[in-house]
């Protein structure tokens with residue numbers, strides 16, 4: 465998979481050089497390219513923003529630099545229509561099913577907005593060449609798209625075969641089957657007056673599986689009843 469990220473703070477994305485994603489890049493499983501939006505400006509001050517039409521606080525990101533940056537990325541894309549993901553508080557909520565879908569795509573492009581956002585005209589213009597998705601991490605507001613991109617790249621990248629050492633560890637995770645994950649424990653079996661649930665020490669894998677599923681349902685009922693509105697997958 466190829467991933468391009470466009471930002472006015474490219475150093476924010478340096479976290480993609482380390483750990484799981486960094487190793488996947490070194491192993492050739494991921495081709496991640498980070499671009500400085502200011503490289504696509506032509507004035508002395510490398511201007512990427514201007515005042516909003518209609519008034520209001522803050523600044524809006526100018527369309528021209530975005531168009532030039534996206535054209536440059538599209539020009540050497542391995543696919544006809546790359547997927548353009550734009551983090552925004554006004555987007556559809558990112559989810560594990562969306563991460564699984566995006567992990568199948570060959571070329572993802574992430575546009576990191578700042579200020580009050582990107583000029584709205586960029587999105588219909590980009591839709592001529594990209595599959596444009598406006599995506600939110602949740603009902604809260606960050607100062608820009610970079611943190612959201614780090615989260616999405618990690619959520620998608622770890623699903624690519626070979627990125628996570630043991631693919632088994634991807635199976636029983638929160639949201640993989642529509643439920644929250646069960647609690648986990650390790651040695652010692654008794655710690656500061658807190659004991660590991662005896663069933664986990666029983667060696668009875670059938671009972672352990674039943675207990676774990678019950679824990680998933682209980683946790684989901686308590687913490688995320690909204691997830692139970694949908695039928696959990698088998």
Ligand SMILES: OB(O)c1ccc2cc[nH]c2c1
Pocket residue numbers: 551552553576577578579580581600601604605606607608609612
């Ligand atoms: O909360 B967010 O995901 C987000 C994304 C992009 C911009 C641009 C300016 N504020 C933003 C917030």
